[in-house]
Amino acid sequence: xxxxxxxxxxxGSGKGTQARRLGKRFNLVALSSGDTxxxxxxxxxxxGRQAEQYVNxxxxxxxxxxxxxxxxxxxxxxxxxxxxxxxxxxxVPQAESLAAKLAGSGERxxxxxxxHLPDEVIIGRIVGRRVCTKCGATYNMxxxxxxxxxxxxxxxxxxxxxxxxxxxxxxxxxxxxxxxTAPLVAxxxxxxxxxxxxxxxxxxxxxxxxxxxxxxLPQ
Ligand code: AP5
Numbered sequence: 001x002x003x004x005x006x007x008x009x010x011x012g013s014g015k016g017t018q019a020r021r022l023g024k025r026f027n028l029v030a031l032s033s034g035d036t037x038x039x040x041x042x043x044x045x046x047x048g049r050q051a052e053q054y055v056n057x058x059x060x061x062x063x064x065x066x067x068x069x070x071x072x073x074x075x076x077x078x079x080x081x082x083x084x085x086x087x088x089x090x091x092v093p094q095a096e097s098l099a100a101k102l103a104g105s106g107e108r109x110x111x112x113x114x115x116h117l118p119d120e121v122i123i124g125r126i127v128g129r130r131v132c133t134k135c136g137a138t139y140n141m142x143x144x145x146x147x148x149x150x151x152x153x154x155x156x157x158x159x160x161x162x163x164x165x166x167x168x169x170x171x172x173x174x175x176x177x178x179x180x181t182a183p184l185v186a187x188x189x190x191x192x193x194x195x196x197x198x199x200x201x202x203x204x205x206x207x208x209x210x211x212x213x214x215x216x217l218p219q
Contacts, residue, residue, distance in 0.1 A: 003214070007019055010119075016087075018115075031088070032086040032087055037066070041055065058171075059172060066088060090181045115197050118200065128140045129161070131161075132154065197210065
């Protein structure tokens with residue numbers, strides 16, 4: 001059975017960073033809901049136009065919209081390919097839709113990683129984040145600076161700050177996480193799928209812990 005991982009956690013907790021690392025390490029496809037929506041916004045597609053006000057304001061896009069986009073992304077994966085859902089599901093209805101879809105093909109979520117860390121660390125990380133306009137690689141001015149300021153090490157394109165990485169929107173994103181996404185922790189704990197991760201540690205340590213868990217999962 002192909003591995004299906006879920007990365008759950010507040011904004012800036014390192015889900016995207018770890019999805020890239022684990023993806024490379026275990027040959028898993030990272031399906032990021034935020035990256036997918038930003039890509040649709042850049043293309044100016046119908047999905048992108050619908051999502052824009054929510055993403056830029058730090059609230060959640062409607063469940064149906066994101067669920068359709070993410071399940072379609074999963075269906076496009078090569079047969080037998082494992083994946084990491086980064087930032088999806090983010091509400092109980094989204095988690096139920098994902099479970100139902102997987103059950104339809106005899107699959108299930110194998111593990112949910114719950115990233116936790118204090119708000120002050122989150123805010124520092126988000127304020128320092130820079131992302132590549134082309135390949136989406138993520139840097140941090142304090143922890144992972146690019147070799148040349150403002151330029152992506154991987155593809156040489158320009159680095160920018162995300163529009164939703166400003167102080168006011170970060171506050172809204174944290175409130176949205178607490179009210180709408182945090183209930184998923186109980187949802188997955190009840191199903192015996194939750195592994196809680198201290199995400200305040202250096203990225204190498206976090207990766208090492210996640211990798212140890214993934215190695216125990218049936219492939
Ligand atoms: P999304 O893009 O998913 O944003 P998010 O959940 O707020 O997560 P982030 O991308 O901000 O952070 P991250 O946890 O990936 O951290 P990162 O690795 O970059 O969603 C954006 C918007 O889309 C939402 O607000 C919503 O509107 C919409 N949306 C998305 N999914 C949805 C859904 N399912 N339903 C409805 N709406 C949805 O790390 C952050 C920084 O810290 C980086 O600079 C990184 O280099 C650094 N860093 C990472 N790890 C470490 C470490 N261990 N030590 C030091 N620095 C670190």
